[in-house]
Structure formats: structure tokens, C-alpha cells
Amino acid sequence: MSLPGESDTIAAVATADGRGGIGIVRLSGPAAFAIGESLAGRTLQPRHAHHCLIRDGSGELLDDGIAIGFRGPRSFTGEDVVELQGHGSPVVLQRILRAALGLGARLARPGEFSERAFLNDRLDLAQAEAIADLIDAGTEAAARGALRSLQGDFSRQVHELMEAVTALRVYVEAAMDFPDEEVDFLADGDVQSRLVGLATMLEAIRAQAGQGVLLSVGIxxxxxxxxxxxxxxxxxxxxxxxxxxxxxxxxxxxxxxxxxxxxxxxxxxxxxxxxxxxxxxxxxxxxxxxxxxxxxxxxxxxxxxxxxxxxxxxxxxxxxxxxxxxxxxxxxxxxxxxxxxxxxxxxxxxxxxxxxxxxxxxxxxxxxxxxxxxxxxxGFSADPQTTFTARARHLHAMDLAADGIRAALETLASSGAGDLVAEDLRITHAHLGEIVGSMTPDALLGRIFSSFCIGK
Ligand SMILES: Nc1nc2c(ncn2[C@@H]2O[C@H](COP(=O)(O)OP(=O)(O)OP(=O)(O)O)[C@@H](O)[C@H]2O)c(=O)[nH]1
Ligand SMILES: [Mg+2]
CATH class of the missing domain: 3.40.50.300 (P-loop containing nucleotide triphosphate hydrolases)
Known part of the structure; x- marks a missing residue:
């Protein structure tokens, strides 16, 4: 997986395969403007639509179109991005793409634009997945739900829960700094009721996400x-x-x-x-x-x-x-x-x-x-006004997070050892982090983004 700031410039046809009114070739990376300007035959002012004749490196005319550049970090991927809009013919778009590759771009892997947006903090992982779900949405309700996830409705709730887990962990760890009082501190019922509160919060999000999975995956x-x-x-x-x-x-x-x-x-x-x-x-x-x-x-x-x-x-x-x-x-x-x-x-x-x-x-x-x-x-009861889409992997992570909270409650009841409770909370936090991508292993990221299509 490439690291932000070190990437090469990628290119792909971003519009669907087949014929259409227009088609778009997208470039992202440090050389996006240089390659885009060479293809368009003119300098590109960021965020301006420029009418241009698109030519390849040898000067052969490929299409009559429009070029738009976005300077990073204010772009979809967070890098410099150029979009070339040509006529929506697969042949024309492939010629433009080949010309971009001839000028030094590399063909993007499936999902690589979204992956870069994620690595550059333009989106979290649940939001990046929502892009794929939005494009794949099979019903109007699924499209609305995916849009809500893309806007961060789901991620916000996960982040709130993660913050609550962290706050409790800090509280428990603070108690451990005062060993004489630790036992009383953990036994006074406050930690237990906060853990129960976390479990309830998690259950509510889990139920909503379960509806979200039905909404995006269907039956x-x-x-x-x-x-x-x-x-x-x-x-x-x-x-x-x-x-x-x-x-x-x-x-x-x-x-x-x-x-x-x-x-x-x-x-x-x-x-x-x-x-x-x-x-x-x-x-x-x-x-x-x-x-x-x-x-x-x-x-x-x-x-x-x-x-x-x-x-x-x-x-x-x-x-x-x-x-x-x-x-x-x-x-x-x-x-x-x-x-x-x-x-x-x-x-x-x-x-x-x-x-x-x-x-x-x-x-x-x-x-x-x-x-x-x-x-x-x-069990489909999704409220079309509030449901966001989610994936089975999110449910799995939430189940593991719930196990962590349950383990913390058991530890508290049996040994009352603060360090063990803190460790259970750390694990809970890590599982929740996998949903939004703050703690997601590279291999999993690779799997998620490779399921997207090229140009996304
Ligand atoms: N009156 C009435 N006839 C029905 C109804 N549903 C199906 N039929 C008739 O029942 C017959 C069989 O219908 P199909 O839908 O082909 O039945 P199927 O279960 O697909 O049959 P196979 O493909 O052979 O397994 C046809 O003559 C239909 O018109 C119904 O609700 N009312
Ligand atoms: Mg039949």
C-alpha cells in the first residue's frame, strides 16, 4: 500500500464501461497537472473548466473536451487531481487513458482513488465503503442510506462510542495511579454503570447497522x-x-x-x-x-x-x-x-x-x-429517514467490541483489577477503530479497496 505524499500518479476511466454522452478520465498524484496540461495543451487553473483539444504525447488529436484540475488537499483524493471529460466512447476514453499512461501515469488499481482519499484523511473507511455501496445501491432507500454513511452519519456514532470508551479507560487508569484507593474506586459502581451504558450504546448502533446491512446487501x-x-x-x-x-x-x-x-x-x-x-x-x-x-x-x-x-x-x-x-x-x-x-x-x-x-x-x-x-x-424495519448502510464486517467488529465490554464487566465483578479492565477497554476501542479505519490492518484495507471497481 502506498503512503500519502509518496505516491505516483494514477489514471483510470472513471465513468462506466460502454457508450455515453460524456466519459471521464481521472488522474491523481503529483504529476496530475503536468500530464493533464500536456494532454489539454494548456495550463489549468484549479477549479476552472477549460475547453480543450485533447492530444496525445505525439500531438495526435484524440478528442474535443473539457479539463478540470483540483489542487490537493482540496480534492477527492487529497492529491492533485485532473479530470478530462471527453465523449463517452470506450475507444476515445481508452485512447486518452493510454496517452496519460504514455506521459508517465500508472493505471490505477481497483478502488485506488478512494484508497488515497482514505489514506489522506479525506474520508474514513466506513465512508469510503459507502461510496462503493452508493454506486452499487439496488434500491432508492439503499442509495439514501449509503449517502448518509458517506456523509458520516454512521462514522460519527462509532467515533462517539470510541470516545466514551477512551474516557472510561482514562478514568480507570487514573484510579490505578492511586493504588491505595484503586479497589474502592473501581468498586463504587460508577465504572460498572458506565460499562453497562457503553454496552447499551453499542447495542443500539449494532441494531441500526444490522438494518443498514440488510439495506445495502438485501436478501x-x-x-x-x-x-x-x-x-x-x-x-x-x-x-x-x-x-x-x-x-x-x-x-x-x-x-x-x-x-x-x-x-x-x-x-x-x-x-x-x-x-x-x-x-x-x-x-x-x-x-x-x-x-x-x-x-x-x-x-x-x-x-x-x-x-x-x-x-x-x-x-x-x-x-x-x-x-x-x-x-x-x-x-x-x-x-x-x-x-x-x-x-x-x-x-x-x-x-x-x-x-x-x-x-x-x-x-x-x-x-x-x-x-x-x-x-x-x-427483520427489516429500516426507517427510510435515518438508516445508514453498513457491512457485515462492521457488525463483526461491533460484536468483538461488545465481547470486550462484557469481558471488562466480568473482570470488574471477579477480580476488580483495574489494569485488566483497562486492557479490555483498549481491545474494545481497537475493534471499533477497525470500522472507521483508524486501527485497520493493511491486509484488510487491501481486501476492502480491491473489491471496488477501477476508477472509483
Ligand atoms: N386461479 C389462479 N390460478 C393461478 C394462480 N397462480 C397460478 N395459477 C395458475 O396455476 C398454473 C401453474 O402456474 P405456474 O405459475 O406456472 O406454476 P409453477 O409453480 O411455476 O409451476 P412449475 O413451473 O411447473 O413448477 C397456471 O395455469 C396458472 O395460471 C392464482 O393465484 N389463481
Ligand atoms: Mg414455474
Whole structure:
């Protein structure tokens, strides 16, 4: 990983692959202005848009565009940055990029612009990750949440907690400077109640971040059941598209079909699968095998049963597992389909302990209830006004931080040794620091930024 101030100049196409109205080649590093000015054929006044003819090192005209320079540290990366806006043709942009490389720039690694912004303290790590989440946002709510993280809503709460941990550690360490009073000092209940306060604060942020992970990552929802149960019909209705073929012939769907849908802010990857039954047809067998693989990977499983023939409904998860012939780690919802075919109130009572919803794609009955049931089952209750996006690695760090606080409470109760309590708090602080990047090992940073795309 390069160090701030010592870096070479990097370049990449910053806009998406493919054709567009405009495309941008971005340069960052000590030679950004020299290279940018050479390409633009003129001096660049910082923060001014200059119309220019973009030429390569040998003077060949590449495009007619705009150049804008930003002097560090007041730039995205904190270094000198130049952006060349040309026409959005992959060929033109590659030629401009090649010309920049010919003038001494190096091709940026994935995420390297964001990495430099982080190393130069323009962003903390959670904010840098929010850039990737914003670009990848699958729903409007996810985009809003990522923007909140980028603005620092999440980081601020983590920093507040870190400060509270440090304050308590200083307090405990101060007590150790007065050995005669240490025991009384730690035993008077103040440290304990502050530790409990920290645990409560952490739990609240953890809960919010958990919603944030659902918001950015979303869930995989698998539709499964016997042939003809109405899986493909429900898929098409939820996706509002005629993705899957629907016929009255059992065994219509064989491949896995997927759609991304926005379930009131929750990004959902919806999978339609082959109807489960024993079949001699090798094509259908393969479809059923794939269906079972997806069932085992799902976050939430909708088990569809035709309401007109639902005599044998599974009572619990164990029976579901037997019925679908696969392990089911997911939350399960029983969906009794085609309820329009039964006279009102003719649906037999259900005596099992699985959540159950009766639906009809013809009348729309039960569809809102089903969506609500899915949100409840996966625990999605994000407030669209306040939720920020987060990642699984943040939750993990918070769990380790919570372990640290728990250990401090136990130490206090058992030995009352101030130095051990202080050490538990130091560990807690370090885990929280991993979220915002103040204590993050290089290897982890490398992994995080390399998952970004080039030009980000
Ligand atoms: N009346 C009524 N018919 C439905 C409903 N949903 C599905 N059907 C009918 O049931 C039949 C099977 O529907 P599909 O959606 O193809 O069922 P599937 O579970 O995907 O079937 P396979 O792909 O064969 O496993 C079709 O004739 C549908 O029109 C419903 O809510 N009401
Ligand atoms: Mg089908």
C-alpha cells in the first residue's frame, strides 16, 4: 500500500464501461497537472473548466473536451487531481487513458482513488465503503442510506462510542495511579454503570447497522413448491414483469430464474425454481437439483402450496426440510396460492407454527400481507429517514467490541483489577477503530479497496 505524499500518479476511466454522452478520465498524484496540461495543451487553473483539444504525447488529436484540475488537499483524493471529460466512447476514453499512461501515469488499481482519499484523511473507511455501496445501491432507500454513511452519519456514532470508551479507560487508569484507593474506586459502581451504558450504546448502533446491512446487501428470496403451485406466477407478479413462463402444465420451469425487486426499500433477489417432485426426466432432475441448492442458500424461503389441494401442510421447519428434500437454513413462509379458487372462508385452518399467507395473483389478495411477512421474517424495519448502510464486517467488529465490554464487566465483578479492565477497554476501542479505519490492518484495507471497481 502506498503512503500519502509518496505516491505516483494514477489514471483510470472513471465513468462506466460502454457508450455515453460524456466519459471521464481521472488522474491523481503529483504529476496530475503536468500530464493533464500536456494532454489539454494548456495550463489549468484549479477549479476552472477549460475547453480543450485533447492530444496525445505525439500531438495526435484524440478528442474535443473539457479539463478540470483540483489542487490537493482540496480534492477527492487529497492529491492533485485532473479530470478530462471527453465523449463517452470506450475507444476515445481508452485512447486518452493510454496517452496519460504514455506521459508517465500508472493505471490505477481497483478502488485506488478512494484508497488515497482514505489514506489522506479525506474520508474514513466506513465512508469510503459507502461510496462503493452508493454506486452499487439496488434500491432508492439503499442509495439514501449509503449517502448518509458517506456523509458520516454512521462514522460519527462509532467515533462517539470510541470516545466514551477512551474516557472510561482514562478514568480507570487514573484510579490505578492511586493504588491505595484503586479497589474502592473501581468498586463504587460508577465504572460498572458506565460499562453497562457503553454496552447499551453499542447495542443500539449494532441494531441500526444490522438494518443498514440488510439495506445495502438485501436478501435472497427463493420460491419453491410442487409443480403448478404458482411459483412462476408469483414471481412475475412480484417482479411486475413476465419473466417466467406460466402454463397449466406441471413442470414448466426447469432453470433458476432471477429478478431483482425493491420490496419497500429492501433489495430482494427473487429466484423462481423448478417444481419439486420425483421425475425420470434428466432435464427436470437437474432443475430440481439446482432448486435445492438455491433453497439451501436462501435467506428466506417461500414454500408455495396450492390452496385448493393443501391437505398436507408442513407444520414446522423440520417438515419443510423433509418436504423440499434439502436443508433449509432460511426463514420459511408458507404461501397458500390460488385463494381466488376457493369461496371466501373455505380455506382450511392451519395448525402448524410457520407464518402463513394466502394469496392470489388474479385478485391480488394477500400480496401486501406477504410482503410485510417477508420484511418481518428477515427483520427489516429500516426507517427510510435515518438508516445508514453498513457491512457485515462492521457488525463483526461491533460484536468483538461488545465481547470486550462484557469481558471488562466480568473482570470488574471477579477480580476488580483495574489494569485488566483497562486492557479490555483498549481491545474494545481497537475493534471499533477497525470500522472507521483508524486501527485497520493493511491486509484488510487491501481486501476492502480491491473489491471496488477501477476508477472509483
Ligand atoms: N386461479 C389462479 N390460478 C393461478 C394462480 N397462480 C397460478 N395459477 C395458475 O396455476 C398454473 C401453474 O402456474 P405456474 O405459475 O406456472 O406454476 P409453477 O409453480 O411455476 O409451476 P412449475 O413451473 O411447473 O413448477 C397456471 O395455469 C396458472 O395460471 C392464482 O393465484 N389463481
Ligand atoms: Mg414455474
Amino acid at each position: 435472497t428470496l427463493v420460491l419453491a413448491g410442487a409443480p403448478n403451485a404458482g411459483k412462476s406466477s408469483l414471481m412475475n407478479t412480484l417482479a411486475r414483469r413476465d419473466t417466467a413462463i406460466v402454463t397449466a402444465i406441471p413442470g414448466t420451469t426447469r432453470d433458476i430464474l432471477t429478478e431483482r425487486i425493491d420490496l419497500d426499500g429492501l433489495p430482494v433477489q427473487l429466484l423462481d425454481t423448478a417444481g419439486l417432485r420425483s421425475s425420470a426426466d434428466p432435464v427436470e432432475q437437474e432443475g430440481i437439483r439446482r432448486a435445492r441448492t438455491e433453497i439451501e442458500r436462501a435467506d428466506c424461503l417461500l414454500l408455495l402450496v396450492d390452496a385448493t389441494e393443501d391437505m398436507d401442510l408442513p407444520k414446522d421447519r423440520l417438515e419443510v426440510t423433509r418436504l423440499v428434500g434439502a436443508t433449509v437454513p432460511a426463514k420459511v413462509i408458507l404461501v397458500r396460492t390460488k385463494s381466488d379458487l376457493l369461496p371466501p372462508d373455505h380455506l382450511s385452518a392451519y395448525s402448524g407454527n410457520l407464518p402463513v399467507v394466502a394469496t392470489s395473483v388474479l385478485t391480488g389478495q394477500g400480496l401486501e400481507a406477504l410482503k410485510q411477512c417477508i420484511r418481518d421474517q428477515v
